[in-house]
Amino acid sequence: MLVVKKFGPGIAGIQGMFYSGTGCFHRRKVIYGxxxxxxxxxxxxxxxxxxxxxxxxxxxxxxxxxxxxxxxxxxxxxxxxxxxxxxxxxxxxxxxxxxxxxxxxxxxxxGWVYGSLTEDILTGQRIHSAGWRSAYFDTDPPAFLGSAPTGGPASLTQYKRWTTGLFEIFLSKNNPVVSSILEHLEFRQCLGYLVVYVWPASEPSFIVPLALFLMCNIYDIMEYMDCRMSARAWWNNHRMQRISSASAWILAFLTVLLKTLGLSETVFEVTRKDQSKPDASEAGAEAAADPGRFTFDSSPVFILPTALAILNIVAIAVAAWRVVCFAGAAEFGPGAGEFVCCGWMVLCFWPFVRGFVGKGSYGIPWSVILKAGMLVSAFVHFCRRI
Known part of the structure; x- marks a missing residue:
């Protein structure tokens, strides 16, 4: 009801308020199509x-x-x-x-349009797409009073039905963008319907960090363009910065910390440089076959990035399951911010995702995967404890 009070007067100035189930009259002409x-x-x-x-x-x-x-x-x-x-x-x-x-x-x-669990919204969109306009009346006292479920399971079941139906419309041929192009749905009315259809995934508090994230990365891309470098170069460096900070930088910090505590000494490690002509070894042959792909070994430097890749993949899978089971309710399900952040991390650590299914030196050794898995389990257990 609060959404209708806030959203209704604005959308009423275009083609009219949405049909949201109760409190609505239809002309028979409209129902007959x-x-x-x-x-x-x-x-x-x-x-x-x-x-x-x-x-x-x-x-x-x-x-x-x-x-x-x-x-x-x-x-x-x-x-x-x-x-x-x-x-x-x-x-x-x-x-x-x-x-x-x-x-x-x-x-x-x-009549009422099939193909979605929220047949009321879809029917209203069909009516507006035909060229009809609806009228919004906000009477005092209210003209209609309805009832809603008060228990937790019933309420969440209703939210699940709403969420499922709205996503069905958004991802189907009934998407309002198609109706705006091919039928008589006005563009601004189309935007209004899109706001309703993505409502289960909306999260207003995520707008500020999302804006900062976009501004920072767009500024970086513009700097690369000014230096006559491609967007691919920006993405490779951005991804390597995430991987380096999660692996080599943290391992270097722990090494210095152990040295400061007198528990270890730093060791100068000779870095193997790539040769212009690869040797005849298996690793050299694979590097020549795909020079842009990561190669792995059992070094501890790969444990933390592997753990982060596993953690974000599992988080996306569990979050998707919760959205299906709990209808994206704020008390139980994730918001858009969680999906975006986890998805971005998976993209940044995509070389490690490919390493899970790679073979030979392109594949992450099982010893590293097991250590990373134990690290993820310990982290999840600690988070659940607090």
Whole structure:
């Protein structure tokens, strides 16, 4: 209700408020899938309305329903015959049967639209896409009062249904962008629908860090462009900075810390330089086959990056499972910020993700994976304890 109070007056100035289930009246013309142009017909001008066969193909074989719909569409209400109650009751039983809608337009062009668990929003979008406009009334006192689940399981089940339905529309052929391009849905109304469809993944508190993240990285890319370097060069250096800071830098810090405590001494390690002509060894042959791909060994320097890759992959998998099970509720599920951060880390550590399935020197040794897995388990256990 709060969302409607805040969002309704603004969207009402475009094509009208969304259809959100309760508290709504529909004209029969709209439910029958009639285009707004037909409403300009003069009363009694039934010639401009769809023919009997056209309505029968759309609405089904019920003669009572077709005749009634022709009268409503034409606007000639004075020509309505005297209602025969028993016949209308039998007609109502006929059209309410489960198999009546077969080979008709019900669920697509007529009535409530199928294909989503939130059929109300999708039906309203179909109505707006046809060119109709809706009116928003905010009366005091409220004209309609409804009820909502009060228990935890029922409430979360309802949120799950809403979330599932909205994502279904967003990822289907009913996406409002398609309706805006091919039909009569105005662009601003399309943006309004997009706000509703991504509502389960929205997280206003994430806007500030997201803006800082984008500004920082865009500025870095612009500097690379000024130096006549490509975006690929920026990405390679950005990724290597993340990997180096999570491996070599932390290992160097621990080495100096142990030396300061008198527990160890630093050792000068000779760095092996790549040769212009690789040797005949297996590692040299693999490096020549794919010089841009990481090679691994059992060095401790690979343990922490491997652990970070495992941690973020598991976090994305668990978060996706929670979204499905708990409908993305704030108390149980993750927000957009968690998905974006974990996804970005997986991209930065993608060489290690490839290393999980690589072979030979391209694959991460099992000893490193086991140590990284134990490190992740200890970290998760510690986080759950606190």
């Amino acid at each position: 009639v285009q707004p142009a037909i409403r300009d017909l003069e009363p009694g001008n039934i010639k401009g309305s769809p023919s009997y066969k056209e309505l029968q193909a759309k609405l089904g074989s019920s003669r009572e329903l077709v005749d009634s719909s022709r009268i409503i569409i034409s606007g000639n209400l004075f020509s309505a015959p005297i209602v025969n109650i028993p016949c209308r009751v039998e007609a109502a039983k006929e059209v309410s049967a489960c198999n009546y809608e077969y080979h008709t337009c019900w669920g697509q062009e007529v």
